[in-house]
Amino acid sequence: MKLSDFELDVLQLFWQHGDCSAKQIHEWVCETKPSAYTTVKTIVDRLEDKGAIKRVGKDGRAFVFQTQISKDDLTPSILPSFVKRFFAGNASSLITHLIDDEKLSDDELEYLENYLAKKKKSKS
Template sequence: MKLSDFEMDVMQLFWQHEPCTASQLHQLLSEAKKNNKQVAYNTVKTIVDRLENKGAVERCGQQGRAIVYQSIVTQSALSEEAVPTFMQRFFKGSSRNLIAHFIKEERLNDEDIAYLQNLLNSKKKDM
């Protein structure tokens, strides 16, 4: 399932606040600090309709006249589809380059480093 950046932003809100209405999503988008521009309600409703048509969300009820939606597709399912394309586009398909980039560029605290070391140790044991 291919989703635009804005559709992915809306899906993130669904996963954090579901079930919700298009109006609630509009409010959440309006409050988001990263949004420099205000998004019109009609734009949000159009995106929700597209997500429904793509099979990412479904209607699950009503609040007065407003339709309530919930996600059908999980974040991990979309990640599994998006990561290979992302990796190919930015890291020539190399998971090593992708992982190295994040380790070098991100600010990691001791807890993050311990978590990554445990993952690597676990992966090594599985080999």
């Protein structure tokens, strides 16, 4: 499923808040970037058309929507294009960038070391 950046932002709000109306999404979107209600409603309608969300009820006159896909469902389709777009298809550059830019705790570094060791073993 191909989604625009704005569609992904709106979907993220559904994942954070659960079932909600376009009006609620509009209020949350406006906390970070001013947007017209009609713009947000168009994005909600597109997500519904794509099957990413569905109507599950009403709150007064407003439809309430629920997400139909999880982050895990989208990651396999989004990540490759993200890596290609921002890191010229080089996943190692992405990983290096994440490690260099983040303040990783000792526990997180240990987790990564163990994860990489397991990956190495499974390839041999």
